[in-house]
Amino acid sequence: MIELKNITKTFTGKQGSIHALKDVSLSVNQGEIYGVIGYSGAGKSTLIRCVNLLEKPDNGSVKVNGVDLTTLTPGKLREARSHIGMIFQGFNLLKTATVYDNIAIPLKLTGLDKKEVKSRVNKYLEIVGLSEKQNAYPAELSGGQKQRVAIARALSHEPEVLLSDEATSALDPDTTEAILDLLLKINKELGITILLITHEMNVIQRICDCVAVMENGEIIEEGRTKDIFTSPQHSTTKRFVNSLxxxxxxxxxxxxxxxxxxxxxxxxxxxxxxxxxxxxxxxxxxxxxxxxxxxxxxxxxxxxxxxxxxxxxxxxxxxxxxxxxxxxxxxxxxxxxxxxxxxxx
Structure with missing residues (x-):
């Protein structure tokens, strides 16, 4: 479903060059929940942004459902991105729009008719458990509710892949558990492949089938979550497991x-x-x-x-x-x- 091969990415600034990704390869099978964990500066945010080409890698290929996104024209890339949903730590909601409109406006911009827009908004608000909040504004919602709106917005485009960029790191423990339960539900009932990044091992433990550990722009260990927990090899992986x-x-x-x-x-x-x-x-x-x-x-x-x-x-x-x-x-x-x-x- 997702296949990254030999991805490199370098940023150049006043302090010189920063090698954010160094020859990274990663494969995520259809229907999996795959987690990437690392400490701050490990390169995981850059990695997940390369999957939908919000960051274009310097080298390497990015294949989603067999299509190499790095070879597409701008028009074809926009079409391919419509099959890739993304949720963020900061929710990214329009403050002056209602919950309904936060989901409906992006759908209208894709050219969907009013009836289909309404159908999708209602469907995915129900899935995330916020049907009664459709006329509320973001300022009236809790952090967990805001993230649920963001998830409904991502799902409303009916993607095959959902990317999660530290989606629970700004939430309290109880709300985090509820969001993780929702992601499990989405994966199981809708069959959506999920790739997430996090610095919290409890997120990996709760929902991930596989995990990759990153450090200094490289994947230092990867495998089935069971194997990583029972027999971590790298000292950084052992630190993460030991945190639990x-x-x-x-x-x-x-x-x-x-x-x-x-x-x-x-x-x-x-x-x-x-x-x-x-x-x-x-x-x-x-x-x-x-x-x-x-x-x-x-x-x-x-x-x-x-x-x-x-x-x-x-x-x-x-x-x-x-x-x-x-x-x-x-x-x-x-x-x-x-x-x-x-x-x-």
Missing amino acids: FSHDIPDDLLEELSESGQVATLSFFGESSGDPALALVTKKYDIFPNILSGNITRLKDEAFGQLLVHFKGDTAEINKAIQFLQEKQVHVEGVTLNERHQRIS
Whole structure:
């Protein structure tokens, strides 16, 4: 559905050249919710703006539904953009227009007749749950309601792809949850492919099928959300995952525990999250597992949990227990003092 190949983008200013994107490639399948996460300055905003050519890349190709947008004439590009909706952090609503007109005016500009405009406005206001607010003005709406209007406006063009540029970062946690639920609904019921950027790992965790991690204009790690959460490889990815599962224990305690056994992070996903695998370990092997900290959450439709556990006992028995846990589809990662610093630095 979306295929970016070898995208580069450089901005030149008084401070010199800034290499915002460096040979970035990315593929999003039809029907997926794909998240791109990174800290400020990673290049993610530039990347998503290249998808609909709000920013034209210096090099590389941008294909949406098999069409390379970088090769199109201005007229053909406008037509192609009509199939790509976009929502922004700042809502971008007309302050002097009603909710109805904020959605209707862009539709009228495309040449739709009055009857079709009304039909679409009513349809998508109902989908986002704001039918009763069509005569209200933006100043009368909450932040979450404003974002719902922006989403309805993007959907009213009936796009195949929806781009989300930090759409929840200006919202409080409860409103963010509601908007994420709405995006899930849109993806499931309308079949729209969603590409979003964010700096919040909880957004990735809640709705994304796949994730790419960006740093300094490059993708440093990507894959299925499940795989990234259970086995992050890059230190930056580990920092993002650790922001949801913070196992912060004192260094001296970790050193002390390591002398009498092994400290490990156990990740449970899907069916394994409900299996009493750790309890079975105590019956099968001569060790004593002590849970130091833990949490459980959801990765889109499946449960995901993490425990920090101290296995006290003989090394051979601990190794057998870890092998048993792995056979039960539990991901086990040993924790040393150096690795722990790497995780939380």
